[in-house]
Amino acid sequence: MYRVWLSIMKKSGSDGRTRERLSREAIAGGAVALADAEGLEAVTIRRLAQDHGVSPMALYWHFKDKDQLLDGIADRLFNDVDLPPVSTEPWPQQLRAVLQALLAALRPHPAVAGLVTSRILTSEAGLNIAERTLSHLRQAGFSPEQAAEIGSYLLGAVVTLVTCEPGQRHGEDDEAHEDAIRVKAASLGALSPRRYPNIIASSGALAACASPDAYYSLGLDMLITGVSGIATEAEAAS
Template sequence: MITKERLDPDKIVDTALAIADDEGPAAISFRKLAAQHDVTPMALYRHFKDKDDLLAALGDRLLADIVLPEPTDEPWDRQLHALLTAFVTALRAHPRLADLTLTRILVAEPGLALAERALELLVEGGFSVDDAAEVGRQSICSLIALVTTDPIVREFGDPVAREASLRRKRASLGALSPERYPLITASAGSLICSPSQEQYYAVGIDLVVGGIRGVLA
């Protein structure tokens, strides 16, 4: 257990992060956190005014994990791809909390740095400042959704239960009439879950960047 003398906001966030990764953010409570730190719940209120304040701190932690790539001489869209990949990489470490970053991007310093760099690249690519803001906002929302809807993450944590669930879903599609739904039945496995998590994210980011280029065109 951690004693009162060692209690600090970072340690509280660490514990809340571990709980949320295992059970989801709904499982976080001041009572549970206090028990793990061997303090009273009131001790936590010295650092966080309520659960929403704590969840905001969790969102900030995810944003702080973004490793922004340095500017290069590559075309703007390739640099944007690298930037968005860095964002997604940080979120993938804590997929159940990815949506907590949405309201913190324009508040926390790491989020502001991400937003400013994205806008710079979009303006460099040819967007007006206002259009860059709209494109950037929707792109970030799409990438957050990409992480939160990861079909592998959304399945059961237990590998055996997850595979059983996926088999049932594949069998359900596979039982459809191949005469009426030839492509659905042929691709049942891939429709239910991407063959590779890396491919899932690579295609998702490519679609976002490709869409941005298409809007510009």
């Protein structure tokens, strides 16, 4: 996918105006595509400049260092979150819809999903997500302090769902991906049946999700059920 993205960018700049076309958003998009294909460690300003056929200074105009580039990547992910409109549905359903929107934006980009955890309050798009999350938690009866703690946990949990998906694809090589899954399943299946009977029984699911959609749906269900249970217990105790 990164090669396809790069090809499109180069064609759009084939008239010699490549540098002018390298907006902050385009650079961040290229960084995300590169991380998807080769991992976050491959993303450097020098590498992006080389792939675009420009000098690093053309990118430093937008990002002074790699930390700022990582900020730009996180901002790009937050901007991809399509927040649902506020509705009259009960707060658990609305909160789940917000988490689902965040998950949909992060799920295609596991290599960079972890960047959003510490950056949600540093961009307008991230602030909008945080505000909606806190609003629904306040509707549930949580104090501002509790809402902040629970909201932070929920964000981290969504990120963990994405980064820890069993059998997650790394790079673009289908054969290597399938080989890695087989090796992991075989390694787990070869453990001592007397010491690890349950790991062996679950070896296939631990190596790769039979249904990634079901995996993510279950994850969101557990998060919302947990928060709802805490809210119910607090209300009963008050």
